[in-house]
Amino acid sequence: MLLFFAGILMFFIAFQYVNGQLVKDHQKNIDEFARNLNDEIASFEQQIANIAKNDLIINGLIDAEDRQNYIPLFVKSFSLPNIDQFDF
Numbered sequence: 001m002l003l004f005f006a007g008i009l010m011f012f013i014a015f016q017y018v019n020g021q022l023v024k025d026h027q028k029n030i031d032e033f034a035r036n037l038n039d040e041i042a043s044f045e046q047q048i049a050n051i052a053k054n055d056l057i058i059n060g061l062i063d064a065e066d067r068q069n070y071i072p073l074f075v076k077s078f079s080l081p082n083i084d085q086f087d088f
């Protein structure tokens with residue numbers, strides 16, 4: 001009977017240890033994911049700020065008559081950073 005309780009106690013201790021390690025690993029993964037996501041968002045925000053300062057976009061918004069010349073030229077030369085590296 002004592003051996004039975006010792007086995008249950010060992011199982012409980014091992015379960016708590018493994019559970020604690022899983023929580024630590026998951027938290028580490030979540031922190032890394034959040035850091036990467038924040039970096040990607042900051043990069044995207046910088047790209048949007050650069051677009052807002054771009055002369056072709058500004059001219060395209062102001063000059064309604066020649067807008068068709070400015071916007072396609074900008075779109076051909078523009079590319080967003082790769083934000084599809086995350087598996088959701």
